Amino acid sequence: MKELQKIGVIGGGLIGMSWASLFLARGMTVVVIDPRQEAEAELRNFVLEAWPKLQALGLTTSDTVRHADFSADFERLSQVDFVQENGPDRIEIKRQLIEQIEQVIAPQVVIASSTSSLLASDIQAEARYPERILVGHPMNPPHLVPMVELVAGELTSLASLQTAETFYRQMQRVTIRVQQEVVGHLANRLTSALYREAVHIAAEGIASVEDIDKAITYGPGMRWALLGPHLTYHLGGGVGGYQAYLDHLGPTQETRWKELGSPRLTAELKTMLVAGMKKELESQDQQTLAQRRDDALVELYKLKQKYGF
Structure with a gap:
């Protein structure tokens, strides 16, 4: 070449x-x-x-x-x-x-x-x-x-x-x-699945926009920065690994899947989401947030390299 x-x-x-x-x-x-x-x-x-x-x-x-x-x-x-x-x-x-x-x-x-x-x-x-x-x-x-x-x-x-x-x-x-053509390819389909439920939870009043973001950044998001969903649940299965997880907790996943929502981004819902985001930002402007994110991404990538993730 x-x-x-x-x-x-x-x-x-x-x-x-x-x-x-x-x-x-x-x-x-x-x-x-x-x-x-x-x-x-x-x-x-x-x-x-x-x-x-x-x-x-x-x-x-x-x-x-x-x-x-x-x-x-x-x-x-x-x-x-x-x-x-x-x-x-x-x-x-x-x-x-x-x-x-x-x-x-x-x-x-x-x-x-x-x-x-x-x-x-x-x-x-x-x-x-x-x-x-x-x-x-x-x-x-x-x-x-x-x-x-x-x-x-x-x-x-x-x-x-x-x-x-x-x-x-x-x-x-x-x-x-990506082995097959699908709308959104791979990564965006995964992120869209999470975002759909994040919007549904906000629309239903189950949690605020701010708490939804906290739930990800201080919960599964910390693991996802190191391991994908399959490896995460492999560890969740303990000594039995992924097979034990699927056998023991697979049914609870299926129960949650049935309850996931399919919200519509109406004008009213978009207004509510943006208002919640503004409350989460408080006095922090978008440029400052982007700069902090980029600095953190550098350190996160270096950390992943250090530990082989």
């Missing part, structure tokens, strides 16, 4: 800026395409703030902050070796972006979409070279959260999938291959 050195990033929003920061830290030449004039300054500031965290994680040893080339012109992608697409999650926009990208890049260049829910097969449906298009979905922020989901479309080639996987691993990402 050709060594990938020049990376095109489509979209300079939160995900695009995060990807660009990671790629720069790993020594890539990066071209970011975004039509917004203010996006270039936003990107420079984001990279400056991200760089110390990338250093702390060992993703770069350079004290010199590197910056991406920035343009609104897709022609600047003509020499890239890999494209990370981060446009709005609407199929018509994705297809328009693919058409613009394919007009300028070489036929063998892989296009990975950061889409959180759309199917690769739908994105590639009108492409000139559909075999090089796949989903490469991160969790936000991708420069600090290492997971990347790889999902092939019906026409995606194995070679494209392998190229993307090799590239992400060079970026020190943890890759996951």
